[in-house]
Amino acid sequence: MTTATAQATQVFSIAIKATPEAIWEAITTPEFTAKYFHGARITVAPDHYHSLGPDGSVWGDAEVFEFDPPRLLVHGWRSLYDPELAEEPPSRVTWEIEPQESGYCMLTVTHDQLDASPKTAANIAGWTYIISSLKTLLETGVPLPR
Amino acid sequence: MADDDDAVFRALADPTRRHLLDRLYERDGRTLTELESELAMTRFGVMKHLRVLEDAGLVVTRRSGREKLHYLNPVPIRLIHDRWIDKYTEHRVSALAELKTQLEDTA
Numbered sequence: 001m002t003t004a005t006a007q008a009t010q011v012f013s014i015a016i017k018a019t020p021e022a023i024w025e026a027i028t029t030p031e032f033t034a035k036y037f038h039g040a041r042i043t044v045a046p047d048h049y050h051s052l053g054p055d056g057s058v059w060g061d062a063e064v065f066e067f068d069p070p071r072l073l074v075h076g077w078r079s080l081y082d083p084e085l086a087e088e089p090p091s092r093v094t095w096e097i098e099p100q101e102s103g104y105c106m107l108t109v110t111h112d113q114l115d116a117s118p119k120t121a122a123n124i125a126g127w128t129y130i131i132s133s134l135k136t137l138l139e140t141g142v143p144l145p146r
Numbered sequence: 147m148a149d150d151d152d153a154v155f156r157a158l159a160d161p162t163r164r165h166l167l168d169r170l171y172e173r174d175g176r177t178l179t180e181l182e183s184e185l186a187m188t189r190f191g192v193m194k195h196l197r198v199l200e201d202a203g204l205v206v207t208r209r210s211g212r213e214k215l216h217y218l219n220p221v222p223i224r225l226i227h228d229r230w231i232d233k234y235t236e237h238r239v240s241a242l243a244e245l246k247t248q249l250e251d252t253a
Contacts, residue, residue, distance in 0.1 A: 011218075012219060128220050
């Protein structure tokens with residue numbers, strides 16, 4: 001992870017055996033996100049994205065650009081949990097939920113507009129863990145241990 | 147279906163495909179033309195390999211204007227890691243971690 005330059009657009013995709021509605025609920029309600037998103041309680045309203053860390057501090061506060069349940073969510077991203085990252089300009093996160101055959105959905109998370117935010121870009125490989133844990137939570141009822 | 151260990155192992159079992167993943171790891175969001183220029187292989191050959199990677203979920207494509215960009219998706223490798231690596235290494239690693247703690251505590 002040390003030699004590669006961080007990418008301005010990063011894509012993370014996973015197949016989850018769950019309904020689009022269940023996945024939408026899991027990414028937009030704080031009771032759910034607390035279980036797989038490093039303990040963050042995330043609230044998503046049609047116009048606002050808000051994330052609280054387990055200690056109650058603000059981890060994320062951003063605009064919602066698209067709110068189309070249970071298919072598409074686009075919101076801004078600021079890494080307020082880290083003072084150094086918080087100084088960088090906002091970037092953008094897109095969640096796409098696409099139903100597949102046999103009860104699966106494809107969930108794709110695209111984090112982009114990171115051109116001016118190299119430190120944030122270098123830091124967001126954590127999406128891999130977050131959406132793997134989301135899959136495990138939805139399919140088994142228990143998140144990944146960490 | 148992308149949720150398939152077999153497809154991921156099969157995709158990773160080829161040196162050209164691993165090379166393509168390494169290229170995307172260095173710089174993501176590349177076109178077929180860019181990827182092709184680094185390989186001694188026909189455009190059609192590279193396309194076939196990218197197709198296998200895409201079917202396994204290791205590569206995700208995005209349209210940007212007239213271009214098709216290829217992105218590395220690290221998630222299937224993470225799932226393989228969770229399922230196949232963690233399980234066999236966890237015990238040994240934690241035994242070593244314990245040994246380290248013991249040795250350092252008594253030192």
